[in-house]
Amino acid sequence: MESITKNRQSLDTLRAMIDRAYGLDQVPEDGDRVHELGHGWFNVAYRIRLRDGTGVVLKIAPPPHIEVMTYERGAMEIELASLRLIAERTGVPVPHVDYADRSHELCDADWFFMPYIDADNFGIVKDSLSAADRDSYNEALGAANRELNSIRGAAFGPITGPGDPTWRGCFTRMIGDVLADGQRRSVDIGYDYDLIRDLIAGNQDCLDEVTEPRFVEWDLWDSNVMIRDGKIVAIIDHERAFYGDPLMEAGFTAVDLPAFGDPAAFLRGYGHAGLTAGDRQRRRLYTLYLVLIMIIETVYRGHTDTVQYDWARERLHEVMALFGRESR
Template structure:
C-alpha cells in the first residue's frame, strides 16, 4: 500500500543502519540484499539479507515533516513498548527486537531491526485456505487476543502515560482527536461533524462500566498474523496499542458490521459470552471510531486512489443508523 508516511532511505543509509545494528562484519554485499515489504500501510519495512545470510527486517517510522493523525504520534515507541510487554507477560509469539535507534543520527526518524519471520501472512493467503482452516486460525487468534488483554495498566490511554483515570474520559479524548484531525483537513465524512459529536455524547454513559485498564492491541487484523504449519507463529505491528476496553479489539468489529467479516470463530476462541445491551452500545462506538479513522487517514496518507475512502464512507453510512442517526 502506497503512503506518504513511508520513509524510504538510500542504500548508503540502509548500510549505515545495518553496520550500527549488527557490526561492519555483517554489511551485505552484492546487489540483491534488500527489498521493500509492500503490504504495510504506515511505516516502511525492508527485508534485508546480512552478509552471513541471516534475514532481518528493518522498520522505519514516518519522516518528521509528514503530519500524521494525533493518535499516530510516537507510534514506533509504542510498538517497542508493546513488544516488551507482550514478551514479558504473555505467551503470544512476537518478534524480538535486535536493535532500536531513536537517536536520529543516521536517518530522520526512529527505526528498529527484528528477525525476518519465515511464515505466511494470514491476510495474504487466507483466500487460498479452506473455511475450516481460516476458522481455526481465527479461533486461535481470539485466544491469543484474550492473552494480550490480560496485561493490566494503571491508567487508560497511552502505554507511556500518564493516561486518564476513567475510560469515558480517555475514549472521549481519543475519538475527539480523530474528529479534530478530520476537521483540520476538511475531510468530507458524509455527515456533519456536529451530528457525529452529538451521537457520541448521547452514548458516553455506556463506557462507565469499564473500570480496569487492559492492554489493547487494537490492530490485530489478519494482515498482522504470521502462520506456519497450522499455527500462529508471530503477531506483528503493535504501534496502535493502548490501555483500554478489550471489547474495542478488531476481532469484535464484525459484530456490528458484516463487511468486516464473520466474528464467530474469533469470539469463540476469545471465550466471550453474548454481549449485553450496554456492551453492544460500546461496540458501536468503537466501530464508529474505527470507521472515522479509516476515512480520515486517507487524507493524511496521501492516498492516490479513493478505494479505501469510498469503502469506509459506506461503512459509516451503515454504522450511524445503528445509533438512530439518519
C-alpha cells in the same frame, strides 16, 4: 501499499543502519539483499539478508515533516514498549527486537531491526485456505487476543503514558482527536462533525462500565498475523496499542458490521460469553471510531485513489444507521 508516511532511505543509509545494529561484517555487499516489504500502510519496512545469510526486517518511522493523525504520534515508541510488555507478560509470539535506534543520527526518524519471520501472512493467504483452516486460525487468534488483554495497566490511554483515570475520559478524547484531525484537513466524512459529537455525547454513559485498564492491541487484523504449519507463529505491528476496553479489539468489529467478516470463530477462540446491552452500545462507538479513522487517514496518507475512502464512507452510513441516524 503506498503512503506518504513511508520513510524510504538510500541504500547507503540502510547499510549504515545495518552496520550500527549488527556490525560492519554483516553489511551485505550488494543491494540485491535489500527489498522493501510492500503490504504495510504506515511505516516503511525492508527485508534484508545479512552477509551471513540471516534474514532481518528493518522498520522506519515516518519522517517528522509528514503530518500524521494525533493517535499515530510516537507510534514506534509505542510498538517497542508493547513488544516488551507482550514478551514479558504473555506467551503470545511476537518478534524479538534486535536493535532499536531513536537517536536520529543516521536518518530523521526512529527505527528498529527484528528477525524476519519465515511464515505466511494470514491476511494474504487466507483465501487460499480451506474454511476449516481459516476457522482454526481465527479461533487461535481469538485465544491469543484474550491473552494480550490479560495485561493490566495503571491507567487508560497510551502504553507509554500519560494515562487517564477513566475510560470515558480517555475514549472521548481519542475519538475527539480523530474528529479534530478530520476537520483540520477539511475531510468530508458525509456528516456534520457536530452531529457526530452530539451522537457521542448522547451515548457515552456506557463507557463508565469499563473500570480496569487492559492492554488493547486494536490493530490485530489477519494481515498482522503470521502463520506456519497450522499455528500462529508471530503477531506483528503493535504501534496502535493502548490501555482500554478489550471489546474495542478488531476481532469484535464484525459483530456490528458484516462487511468486516464473520466473527464466530474469533469469538469462540476468545471465549466471549455474549454482549450485554452496554457492551453493544460501546461496541458501536468503537466501530464509529474505527470507520472515522479509515475515512480521515486517506487524506493524511495521501491516497491517490478513493477505494478505501469510498468503502469506509459506506461503512459509516451503516454505523450511523445503528444509532438511528440518517445521512445528511
